[in-house]
Amino acid sequence: MGQVVDVTSTPWIDSGDAPPxxxxxxxxxxxxxxxxxxxxxxxxxxxxxxxxxxxxFFYRAAEKDLKHILPKCLDLEDDIIEFWYVDHLHTxxxxxxxxxxxxxxxxxxxxxxxxxAGYYPYMYLTQDAAVFAxxxxxxxxxxxxxxxxxxxxxxxxxxxxxxxxxxxNFTMERRGYLLHTATGRYDDAxxxxxxxxxxxxxxxxMNLRLITDPSxxxxxxxxxxxxxxxxxxxxxxxxxxxxxxxxxFQLKPExxxxxSAGAIRSWALQATPFDNMGAMLPVKELLxxxxxxxxxxxxxxxxxxTQTIERTDEDIGDLLFATPYQYTMRQxxxxxxxx
Amino acid sequence: xAEQFAVTYIPxxxxxxxxxxxxxxxxxxxxxxxxxxxxxxxxxxxxxxxxxxxxxFFYRADEKRLRRVLPDCLDLEDDIVEHWYVDHRNTxxxxxxxxxxxxxxxxxxxxxxxxxGGYYPYMYLTQDSAVDAxRVxxxxxxxxxxxxxxxxxxxxxxxxxxxxxxxxxxxFSFLMIRNGxxxHSAIGKYDDAxxxxxxxxxxxxxxxxMNMKVVTAxxxxxxxxxxxxxxxxVSKDLAGFMGRPDTEGxxxFQVKPExxxxxSPENIEWFQQATPFDNLGAEMPxxxxxxxxxxxxxxxxxxxxxxxTETYTRDATWAGxxxxxxxxxxxxxxxxIGLGA
Numbered sequence: 005m006g007q008v009v010d011v012t013s014t015p016w017i018d019s020g021d022a023p024p025x026x027x028x029x030x031x032x033x034x035x036x037x038x039x040x041x042x043x044x045x046x047x048x049x050x051x052x053x054x055x056x057x058x059x060x061f062f063y064r065a066a067e068k069d070l071k072h073i074l075p076k077c078l079d080l081e082d083d084i085i086e087f088w089y090v091d092h093l094h095t096x097x098x099x100x101x102x103x104x105x106x107x108x109x110x111x112x113x114x115x116x117x118x119x120x121a122g123y124y125p126y127m128y129l130t131q132d133a134a135v136f137a138x139x140x141x142x143x144x145x146x147x148x149x150x151x152x153x154x155x156x157x158x159x160x161x162x163x164x165x166x167x168x169x170x171x172x173n174f175t176m177e178r179r180g181y182l183l184h185t186a187t188g189r190y191d192d193a194x195x196x197x198x199x200x201x202x203x204x205x206x207x208x209x210m211n212l213r214l215i216t217d218p219s220x221x222x223x224x225x226x227x228x229x230x231x232x233x234x235x236x237x238x239x240x241x242x243x244x245x246x247x248x249x250x251x252x253f254q255l256k257p258e259x260x261x262x263x264s265a266g267a268i269r270s271w272a273l274q275a276t277p278f279d280n281m282g283a284m285l286p287v288k289e290l291l292x293x294x295x296x297x298x299x300x301x302x303x304x305x306x307x308x309x310t311q312t313i314e315r316t317d318e319d320i321g322d323l324l325f326a327t328p329y330q331y332t333m334r335q336x337x338x339x340x341x342x343x
Numbered sequence: 344x345a346e347q348f349a350v351t352y353i354p355x356x357x358x359x360x361x362x363x364x365x366x367x368x369x370x371x372x373x374x375x376x377x378x379x380x381x382x383x384x385x386x387x388x389x390x391x392x393x394x395x396x397x398x399x400f401f402y403r404a405d406e407k408r409l410r411r412v413l414p415d416c417l418d419l420e421d422d423i424v425e426h427w428y429v430d431h432r433n434t435x436x437x438x439x440x441x442x443x444x445x446x447x448x449x450x451x452x453x454x455x456x457x458x459x460g461g462y463y464p465y466m467y468l469t470q471d472s473a474v475d476a477x478r479v480x481x482x483x484x485x486x487x488x489x490x491x492x493x494x495x496x497x498x499x500x501x502x503x504x505x506x507x508x509x510x511x512x513x514x515f516s517f518l519m520i521r522n523g524x525x526x527h528s529a530i531g532k533y534d535d536a537x538x539x540x541x542x543x544x545x546x547x548x549x550x551x552x553m554n555m556k557v558v559t560a561x562x563x564x565x566x567x568x569x570x571x572x573x574x575x576x577v578s579k580d581l582a583g584f585m586g587r588p589d590t591e592g593x594x595x596f597q598v599k600p601e602x603x604x605x606x607s608p609e610n611i612e613w614f615q616q617a618t619p620f621d622n623l624g625a626e627m628p629x630x631x632x633x634x635x636x637x638x639x640x641x642x643x644x645x646x647x648x649x650x651x652t653e654t655y656t657r658d659a660t661w662a663g664x665x666x667x668x669x670x671x672x673x674x675x676x677x678x679x680i681g682l683g684a
Binding site: 005006007008009010011012013014016021022023025027031032033034035036037038039040041042043045046047048049050051052054072073075093094095096097098099100101124125126127128129130131132133135136139140141142143145146147148149150151152177178179180181186188211212213214215216217218219220223226228237241242243244265266268269270271272273274275276277279280281282283284286287290299301304305306307313315317319320321322323324325326328329331332333334335336337338339340341342343 | 345346347348349350351352353354355356358360361362364366369370371372373374375376377378379380381382384385386387388389391393411412414432433434435436437438439440463464465466467468469470471472474475478479480481483484485486487488489490520522554555556557558559560561562563564566568569571580584585586587608609610611612613614615616617619621622623624625626628629632641643646647648649655656657659661662663664665667668670671672673674675676677678679680681682683
């Protein structure tokens with residue numbers, strides 16, 4: 005009775021498999037809270053991904069819907085959006101599932117330079133470190149959801165590779181509501197159109213980061229920009245100078261599979277009380293699905309536009325939408341046991 | 344052609360319980376991203392909790408270990424830590440499980456005033472919105488699989504088992520796992536003994552709560568550390584904002600005395616370990632177990648005040664610690680499928 009067992013050893017630090025404890029290091033090497041045990045530590049930098057599997061539905065959306073979801077600092081460039089799932093197997097953040105929507109947009113800065121990029125209005129992942137490594141420094145708008153990505157069928161296998169992967173199933177759920185599901189079979193058809201940023205290195209990636217002061221008196225908006233190519237600084241920091249100028253996203257052409265709109269057997273997309281994507285971005289014309297493997301590096305981001313919102317006491321009062329100690333349908337959902 | 348199904352209205356929007364998207368509101372009310380669909384929104388504020396269940400293990404830890412997990416701007420005030428689980432059922436952020444470690448500390452601020460607070464070096468939760476909302480205030484939250492269980496010793500009739508009637512269950516089990524590794528487990532039986540000691544902040548309204556927030560620039564060129572302080576009492580402003588002026592000066596954390604249960608050390612079986620992903624077990628072993636106190640409570644969390652800041656800058660030679668496109672044991676763990684389903 006009353007046993008206390010504490011296993012305090014950390015052999016992985018002695019062997020070099022894990023970095024020293026954060027508080028034993030130079031404070032510059034702490035990039036995330038808590039400082040005693042960061043959620044995201046410096047052993048994710050540089051942040052690379054190997055052999056992830058991307059599955060992107062392309063569809064046209066109504067231009068007014070697309071303009072509606074863009075922040076005021078962005079202009080719409082294309083009505084075809086990328087609605088994608090990723091199965092990440094080998095990354096600096098560990099394995100995880102991911103979903104996102106990418107919209108072609110541009111920003112004209114004060115000096116007259118135009119930045120083009122895929123902008124992310126919605127993202128969902130299955131894992132905390134990946135969510136906050138994306139959110140906190142860069143502004144990726146990540147939430148956590150239940151995500152399944154599945155390719156199977158069409159050929160028997162013996163358990164050692166050579167799997168049949170002709171059929172696909174993608175499902176995403178959050179707080180007890182289905183957000184999206186799609187099933188079908190690849191037919192390797194030529195798709196009639198792709199988003200403007202496909203294969204165009206002029207398009208980087210953009211996020212809008214909102215940093216609110218703990219007092220709620222200010223919120224700083226930062227439009228962050230990731231160049232599509234490996235910069236000289238990133239190439240040197242990686243110890244791979246030969247990668248300068250290459251695309252950060254290295255697609256493996258031999259891994260591409262496609263499904264025409266007719267081969268996508270079922271598609272369900274719905275808004276929920278917690279997530280409005282189904283209401284904001286319904287399909288106008290489904291174009292197809294493209295799946296492929298890729299490697300990726302995500303570097304530090306530039307801030308190309310910023311504004312700071314200041315709030316008076318009255319403005320802070322306007323933030324208080326809820327009634328204290330009274331709970332509504334937005335506060336009622338199945339309790340998650342965690343990831 | 345695909346069979347398409349699209350629900351383009353927001354279920355329940357007509358109830359008035361769901362705020363419009365920030366893209367359809369005054370931009371002063373947008374404070375969390377994404378702009379079109381934030382991970383939490385204005386319907387979380389004011390952030391209240393009703394009838395949550397707190398289970399706090401008290402133990403003495405080695406003072407040098409405690410000083411180690413404190414930032415330079417804090418002084419240690421007590422060697423008894425609170426190692427707690429919470430089962431949150433009714434909150435503005437929805438239901439979730441939570442775990443944290445609270446250390447009694449103080450900060451001498453620039454104005455010469457000494458602020459006392461329970462400082463959180465470690466926290467884990469089961470839900471994304473609650474993690475993000477906390478991190479804005481500097482709470483060092485990660486996500487984990489958490490179980491809190493009280494049962495046995497008092498058969499129930501199936502009504503109000505966990506949320507209404509007080510069934511006085513006698514046995515408990517607490518468990519926390521992350522990335523496949525057990526971080527902590529404790530099981531045992533309440534004996535309602537008087538505990539020999541409590542942390543310094545228990546029942547002391549001089550103690551608020553403190554967090555160290557870290558905000559890193561998008562280009563990673565700098566990180567700003569900010570010590571955030573939350574007062575223990577409801578301020579006049581907060582009471583006014585809530586429309587409950589009568590609450591001014593009351594404690595933000597309202598314990599329900601009739602709900603208290605305790606367990607002495609001989610009735611607690613305790614296992615805690617460090618993992619490749621989480622160092623709690625290495626840094627905070629038990630020097631002397633004091634016991635467990637469980638109780639129900641209501642809470643409000645206000646905006647925070649910044650007591651201290653420091654900025655650390657990085658030049659272009661700073662390159663992190665990873666090898667590009669090479670993955671070690673810190674990158675190998677069971678792939679989570681997320682929350683829910």
